[in-house]
Amino acid sequence: MTAPIPEWLKGLQERVAESRSADFSRWPLPEHGGREAAVLVLFGESEEHGPDVLLLQRAATMRNHAGQPAFPGGAADPGDGGPQQTALREANEEVGLDPASVTVLSELPPIWISVSDFVVTPVLAWWHSPHPVYAVQPAEVERVARLPLTELTDPANRLRIRHSSGYIGPAFSVGGLLVWGFTAGILTVLLDLGGWSRPWDTSRVENLPVG
Secondary structure: OOOOOOHHHHHHHHHHOOOOHHHHOOOOOOOOOOEEEEEEEEEEEEOOOEEEEEEEEEOOOOOOOOOOEEOOEEEOOOOOOOHHHHHHHHHHHHHOOOHHHEEEEEEOOOEEEOOOOEEEEEEEEEEOOOOOOOOOOOOOEEEEEEEEHHHHOOHHHEEEEEOOOOOEEEEEEEOOEEEOHHHHHHHHHHHHHOOOOOOOOOOOEEEOOOO
């Protein structure tokens, strides 16, 4: 299903069409291998907070990415017809998202995550008919949140995080969530492409909390 795209989202949609994998990651795609996966980057809008993006927080008991905020998504299944179907299926399974409430705008360039050897395609979408979402599987998803763009772009909520490996990357401290890693990297680029970013103190570096 398609629906009219709001004016505030059109600029991002146009610029994403011209983006490349290198705009989102310093790691080139592997010539061979890499398990296919997709995530749903779902922008919505509420009367109370204006434009927002949907994130979930992984359960603290998960073996991988425990407690980490992320976009809905996961590995491709053999029956999926491509990244869009993977992202929508995973969002339905994780947070109860109705695929009919979503207008897919485009697929971002695939990104290789070297640590897990996944090649992830972010799927950009507009939530034209928002509805309540929730943690369908509490053992996997601890929390679901719609983070307002006004809070993500607030300089007071932006920082860089130093991982124990030495990696330093962008992060957001919003709504009780510390968003870092792959998800924060995608958000950072999209905020820039959308023309929403505001100057912030990139010298603010904090260590990633343990546990």
